[in-house]
Amino acid sequence: KTQVEQSPQSLVVRQGENCVLQCNYSVTPDNHLRWFKQDTGKGLVSLTVLVHENDKTSNGRYSATLDKDAKHSTLHITATLLDDTATYICVVGDRGSALGRLHFGAGTQLIVIP
């Protein structure tokens, strides 16, 4: 059973608009959560990591929140650019060591149109 669910599956926005991507998970324990960006035909690149209960992070136009009680995270992209077109992947780590497992969501495909 998938332990990391992302929504929406795909999303089309106009350049300049804001968007919100959702990640719900059932992984236990949930040590940390990371958002990755994957451009078409490329590898995954880390955007941000959330560790603590009710953590919030900001990385330029990307900001993220984590609610460990609800096992829910959001990724906000502000003033989208054409280069934001990519798949965004939510990953939950169940431990803070190399012995832990990483649980990957299937991703949200974001398309930014002019």
Add this chain to the structure above:
Amino acid sequence: DMKVTQMPRYLIKRMGENVLLECGQDMSHETMYWYRQDPGLGLQLIYISYDVDSNSEGDIPKGYRVSRKKREHFSLILDSAKTNQTSVYFCASSFWDRAGNTLYFGEGSRLIVV
């Protein structure tokens, strides 16, 4: 220059042939991974390596084996490839800090088995 390099990037093989996918990293990371990515699914862990000659099965090891004789190099081998092994394979290396597991991904090796 922190980089994970995968070779080859694209490969077409006939069913029953052997496949060698190679991965190198220049960061002296102890831990390395092989994942596969299929449409609609999250990345699935094939093998993890904690250091030279210290490899463990992931979630889907059947049909694969690995070799790590140098810390910077991790190979994935398919003995007698099958059509259901058509996929995109990603290698990653990682280090651990207070934020958990920071992964660096290669750009992927797209394998088609016909």
